[in-house]
Amino acid sequence: MEVRSRAPGKIILAGEHAVVHGSTAIAAAIDLYTHVLFRLPPPSENQVSVELELKDMGLVFSWPSQRLEEAFSTIDTLPPILQPCSEDRLELILSLVKEKSIPEDKLWLSSGICAFLYLYTSIHGYKPATVAITSELPLGSGLGSSASFCVALASAFLSLTTAVSVNGERSGWLTLSASNLDLVNKWAFEGEKILHGKPSGIDNTVSTLGSLIMFKSGELTQLQSTTPLRMLITNTKVTRNTKALVAGVAEKASRHPGVIHAIFTAIDFISKELATIIETPAIGDISIRAREKLIEELMEMNQGLLQIIKVSHDSIEKVLQTTAKYKLASKLTGAGGGGCVLTLLPTSISNTVVEKVVAELEALGFQCLKAEVGGNGVQVCFG
Structure with missing residues (x-):
């Protein structure tokens, strides 16, 4: 057996x-x-x-x-x-x-x-x-x-x-x-x-x-995704203390409740809008690219808000700077403070460009993984 x-x-x-x-x-x-x-x-x-x-x-x-x-x-x-x-x-x-x-x-x-x-x-x-x-x-x-x-x-x-x-x-x-x-x-x-x-x-x-x-x-x-999403996942190999990061955000929320509440409300809207986009059918190449652009914008907004609450990290910023050179959108995933970074790979991107991005990131000591999302x-x- x-x-x-x-x-x-x-x-x-x-x-x-x-x-x-x-x-x-x-x-x-x-x-x-x-x-x-x-x-x-x-x-x-x-x-x-x-x-x-x-x-x-x-x-x-x-x-x-x-x-x-x-x-x-x-x-x-x-x-x-x-x-x-x-x-x-x-x-x-x-x-x-x-x-x-x-x-x-x-x-x-x-x-x-x-x-x-x-x-x-x-x-x-x-x-x-x-x-x-x-x-x-x-x-x-x-x-x-x-x-x-x-x-x-x-x-x-x-x-x-x-x-x-x-x-x-x-x-x-x-x-x-x-x-x-x-x-x-x-x-x-x-x-x-x-x-x-x-x-x-x-x-x-x-x-x-x-x-x-x-x-x-x-x-x-x-959720039911209507179009496959491809991500480049960059492992910074920087270990993070999730409990400490969560506690740090909670402390900021206690000191600046109105500000942090507004940030969390914005993130809530980002997640809900992303869910709507994911479940909305995209027909044809133009529609698919327009959908990807919306996802990229939401990823960048989410990353910006996470940077404001100080859960990014120098290693994450290096990944963001590298992928931005190729006009790719990235954000941290999980607790932050290291860990992994997501980069959306548009359907139109060539393998040559992806390999160039991977080579630059790996030269910085990071590990790169390509993955289909939502399978x-x-x-x-x-x-």
């Missing part, structure tokens, strides 16, 4: 920071994925361990099934239904992870391995298995890599149970039914809680459902 799954990363197109204060934001899936290969071996193979292979890092961790069964029997029986990871269970999982020799410079992987063990043992118990993971997403850059990881794991694990049924032809990449996607999303959210404590749930929802999602004050609306959510493939 074998299944592959892939779950996309995400970007924030508009509404960063303001969304924390009640404004509208728009998130979108991108065609950069976390891939999981999950295999339950037949009894004839005599495999006795649960094995996790992080292929990108050349790391393998394994736990004998008997060791897992003995460890978990000391606290309670396996949860028969979806439920949050209890403190006892998390403490036990942490002890199982600490038994492994994780390289000192990779200790940050511990929380992800904990999420893996929680999801696996909750869904499949202690059955021997092999789980191999690769990712096209840079880690810790604000592109939803952890949510993508949890969604890919949850979908793969559930696909080899009776909880998820796949009807029809089981060939190629398949999208699960709405009810199955809801179950995957709920499990992934529990994994995200192990990784982040109190996640918003936006990242795992976008990774599960795909497309574009407008969200405000906990309410989510899926498929999580998918599975059997055989």
Whole structure:
């Protein structure tokens, strides 16, 4: 029994920071994925361990099934239904992870391995298995890599149970039914809680459902894009402290409530207008370019407002200056203070120009990724 799954990363197109204060934001899936290969071996193979292979890092961790069964029997029986990871269970999982020799410079992987063990043992118990993971997403850059990881794991694990049924032809990449996607999303959210404590749930929802999602004050609306959007995503490789950036904006709001409220209101209008443009059909080359020009203007306005509240960064400004030379619109995505920058690639732009932009940005030490925006959510493939 074998299944592959892939779950996309995400970007924030508009509404960063303001969304924390009640404004509208728009998130979108991108065609950069976390891939999981999950295999339950037949009894004839005599495999006795649960094995996790992080292929990108050349790391393998394994736990004998008997060791897992003995460890978990000391606290309670396996949860028969979806439920949050209890403190006892998390403490036990942490002890199982600490038994492994994780390289000192990779200790940050511990929380992800904990999420893996929680999801696996909750869904499949202690059955021997092999789980191999690769990712096209840079880690810790604000592109939803952890949510993508949890969604890919949850979908793969559930696909080899009776909880998820796949009807029809089981060939190629398949999208699960709405009810199955809801179950995957709920499990992934529990994994995200192990990784982040109190996640918003936006990242795992976008990774599960795909497309574009407008969200405000906990309410989510899926948008239907009428024309593909292409983005150049520049990873500045500058790590940022999201909590500190959010706190800094909150402090400004307390000192200048009227001004910051006006900025957040403007950002709310930008997000809503962007949603309208995204869902409005564009017919013909002229219409498509006119639509792109509107999106570019909104991106630049959103970036300007984010600069006013001081969440940009020197590295982000370098990206903006570089792309502006080619008359391309860019904005930060996520918390700012480093992280990633989005640049809209118009349908009319030539590959030669794109490669020139990429070469300049990479010469500055940045990483460039090209992505389609608003595509498929999580998918599975059997055989």
